[in-house]
Amino acid sequence: MSSSDSVPFPIYLDNAASTPMLDEVMTEMLPYLKEHYGNPSSLHRFGRMTMRAIEKARTRVSSLIGCNRSEVIFTSGGTEANNLAIKGVADLVRKTNPEKKHIITSTMEHESILEAFRDLEGKGFEVEYLPVTKEAQIETTDLERILNDRTALVSIMFSNNEVGTIQRISELARVTHQKGGLFHTDAVQAVGKIRIDVKQLGVDLLSMSSHKINGPKGVGALYKREALKIAAIIHGGGQESTLRSGTENVHGIVGFGKACEIAAQRMGEYETKVSALRNHLIDRVLHEVPNSRLNCSTQNRIANIAHFTLFGVNGEDLIIKLDELGIAASTGSACSSRNQTSSHVLKAMGFSYAESTGSLRLSIGIMNTKVEIDQAVSILSKAVEELRKLSPFD
Numbered sequence: 001m002s003s004s005d006s007v008p009f010p011i012y013l014d015n016a017a018s019t020p021m022l023d024e025v026m027t028e029m030l031p032y033l034k035e036h037y038g039n040p041s042s043l044h045r046f047g048r049m050t051m052r053a054i055e056k057a058r059t060r061v062s063s064l065i066g067c068n069r070s071e072v073i074f075t076s077g078g079t080e081a082n083n084l085a086i087k088g089v090a091d092l093v094r095k096t097n098p099e100k101k102h103i104i105t106s107t108m109e110h111e112s113i114l115e116a117f118r119d120l121e122g123k124g125f126e127v128e129y130l131p132v133t134k135e136a137q138i139e140t141t142d143l144e145r146i147l148n149d150r151t152a153l154v155s156i157m158f159s160n161n162e163v164g165t166i167q168r169i170s171e172l173a174r175v176t177h178q179k180g181g182l183f184h185t186d187a188v189q190a191v192g193k194i195r196i197d198v199k200q201l202g203v204d205l206l207s208m209s210s211h212k213i214n215g216p217k218g219v220g221a222l223y224k225r226e227a228l229k230i231a232a233i234i235h236g237g238g239q240e241s242t243l244r245s246g247t248e249n250v251h252g253i254v255g256f257g258k259a260c261e262i263a264a265q266r267m268g269e270y271e272t273k274v275s276a277l278r279n280h281l282i283d284r285v286l287h288e289v290p291n292s293r294l295n296c297s298t299q300n301r302i303a304n305i306a307h308f309t310l311f312g313v314n315g316e317d318l319i320i321k322l323d324e325l326g327i328a329a330s331t332g333s334a335c336s337s338r339n340q341t342s343s344h345v346l347k348a349m350g351f352s353y354a355e356s357t358g359s360l361r362l363s364i365g366i367m368n369t370k371v372e373i374d375q376a377v378s379i380l381s382k383a384v385e386e387l388r389k390l391s392p393f394d
């Protein structure tokens with residue numbers, strides 16, 4: 001049997017959208033879907049059992065990012081963590097310091113940030129959007145220029161979900177603090193893939209999501225610095241120190257905790273293996289697919305994402321073709337592909353129509369192998385050749 005015969009199809013190269021759940025994670029979750037069904041708020045043994053499981057998961061999440069257990073608030077995912085951070089600060093500021101109406105984010109954030117900012121803009125906040133360079137970097141000097149005494153919050157993503165670039169978060173947080181603002185980072189694409197210590201970073205709030213690190217969907221967390229007070233956005237029974245009411249997603253939280261524990265243990269392996277696979281993928285694509293370009297340098301980039309422009313090809317046609325041929329890939333973010341809108345991230349980076357039309361994001365996970373990458377590039381190369389023959393573009 002040749003090596004390519006042993007490739008399991010389909011080949012999944014869309015790990016920035018979501019990741020396969022690890023067996024160890026599933027094994028830990030199963031009892032909480034079956035025999036351990038108590039409500040964590042109940043005083044009896046069933047309740048105590050599930051509450052203990054939540055607290056164990058909280059310890060595991062906190063160890064991954066270097067904070068205290070009490071600084072982790074479980075949510076339904078990255079989207080809710082982002083909304084809680086932004087609206088939670090805004091709500092409190094509105095009541096305690098109403099002149100602090102100025103909030104800042106960037107033009108390349110995830111929709112869960114941009115929509116939360118738009119919502120606040122409609123409620124009287126003054127929103128400013130930082131531009132990004134063609135390399136998807138935010139300049140600290142741009143932030144320094146617009147920060148002022150009325151700035152309540154700055155929210156900048158740690159790593160971009162489409163192109164994978166990493167920002168200088170500690171520097172951005174430091175200048176924000178110098179002007180008396182709070183700093184939040186959406187670290188959904190970074191946690192578990194890169195060493196993060198929230199104390200060293202100096203951020204006040206940081207969002208995480210379980211399904212990006214081989215945990216279950218529908219669960220995530222917000223890190224909130226202990227002394228910082230924010231308002232709840234969901235009201236009810238007062239769970240999660242009153243910041244996130246609602247009976248806890250116990251099995252999800254347990255799975256997320258296990259995924260964090262494994263991510264911490266395998267961080268070195270992840271960084272070495274996944275970045276080696278990604279570099280191999282980049283080399284092969286650039287050599288074997290004519291008229292292809294890697295977007296953004298391999299410096300300041302998360303290990304698992306490679307983003308290309310394949311000139312003369314329509315990205316969506318390519319994704320459909322690749323799917324038929326057994327490769328799961330993406331043009332960019334999973335959310336915008338549903339809406340069929342062109343990527344706001346690439347627009348923010350100043351990409352022309354031709355540069356953004358032929359975009360392809362390949363994102364690698366810990367389950368991928370070199371044989372899969374080799375197979376995927378061969379298939380990609382043929383698919384691009386076929387589509388170019390049919391393409392009206394030059």
Ligand SMILES: Cc1ncc(COP(=O)(O)O)c(C=O)c1O
Binds near residue numbers: 016078080188211220
């Ligand atoms: C950068 C970023 N932020 C937030 C989210 C939303 O996370 P969740 O899917 O857990 O709501 C995603 C998911 O794609 C993301 O990539």
